Amino acid sequence: MPSCLRNPWWCSPVATAFHTLDVFTDRRFGGNPLAVLPDASGLSVEQMQQVAREFNLSETAFVLPTKTPDAQRRVRIFTPAGELPFAGHPTVGSAVLLVDLGLVPAGGAVTRFVLEEQIGPVAVTVTTRRGRAVSAQLEAPQLPVVTDRSATTDQIAAVLSLPAAAIGTPQLEPQLASGGVPFLVVPVADPRVLARISFDLGAWQRHLAGTDDQNMYVVRVADESVEARMFGPAFRIPEDPATGAAAVALGGYLAQHAPDGAHRWVVTQGVEMGRPSRIELDVEVADGLAVAVHIGGNAVRVADGTLRVTGYAD
Structure with missing residues (x-):
């Protein structure tokens, strides 16, 4: 110019x-x-x-x-x-x-x-x-794909300032999911764990920066509702109050554990930031795969x- x-x-x-x-x-x-x-x-x-x-x-x-x-x-x-x-x-x-x-x-x-x-x-x-x-x-323009993560449980826990025992549930473990943008989906069992997260940027830089696991989507799943937090410092987003692309990825992640048919989850996010958000996630499941994903909201x-x-x- x-x-x-x-x-x-x-x-x-x-x-x-x-x-x-x-x-x-x-x-x-x-x-x-x-x-x-x-x-x-x-x-x-x-x-x-x-x-x-x-x-x-x-x-x-x-x-x-x-x-x-x-x-x-x-x-x-x-x-x-x-x-x-x-x-x-x-x-x-x-x-x-x-x-x-x-x-x-x-x-x-x-x-x-x-x-x-x-x-x-x-x-x-x-x-x-x-x-x-x-x-x-x-x-969703691209159906979500779920793959294994490279980060260890201890590394994930360190980034979130949580004990390793707080990562995962008896039914769910951290996995990488992407519907165009990859997210490390990290399930936790207790909603109080979400509130206790203190994102450690130094630990993230040591363990996750530059890897496919660098965008973290921490979720607590309960029947038809999900509470979530998303941390994306690679995007210069310390924390995001609502992340539609992560919800699309989550659709693929949840489909692995859902029976065939239509499912709806309501995802709440941003509560800890004082900006509560509501994303409606609709997933059509066949043989443990998401065959159609829609997200929406006001x-x-x-x-x-x-x-x-x-x-x-x-």
Whole structure:
């Protein structure tokens, strides 16, 4: 990009609208906050990353025109550390916003369309109530795969500042699961254990950083409900109040222990952060495998504004 000193035109700010939403909640200041730029066509990839660092939220979504015939829009998702191929709460929040702004025409009480993401096409369904888009559900673009972990129980316990005996349950053990983004799913038996977790960044850097196990999703499973916490320092996310991609991965993990048929789990997250979230996880199970996964929840608009970015893309 030319220097501002050589070409002052490049220093002229490009103004673009942004909106923030709280996702996986029906109340403002709960759930997972998200920034969305509904028209990011004037931004370079470098600028998208700068904007994501400026907002410093777990993710920022950038909506672009799409060249995919069946998709309405393209969405690129950035954490403060880099781009993700897929993430749940930016997909849900972007879908709700696009319908609420009228950028995707509402088709009555339910509007179905496709968003193009780095992982591929993502089918979404937005529900409208009294003229406002209030919730969305997405179909996982990639079925989750579950594999063995490389981290030891002692290493996992050290990172979470828990005794090794607190890791795992009689039925469940830590495993790696991924529906596009890998997560180390760590089950615990007692909900009080979740509250006692103190994430040890030094232990994480020694044992897990740079491995497939580096994103930790700690869960307590009870029948049709799950309590969860997610720690993702590799994304510059110390802790996330709601993690849709982790819920997708969890669907594959839970399917191993579920009978064939349709199952729903309600995942609560963010309680310890003061941002309670609710993710509805629907999984179709056949022979211990997830053959279809949907996640969904509410989203509420919080703020609207204008962002000024210096220069613009080719």
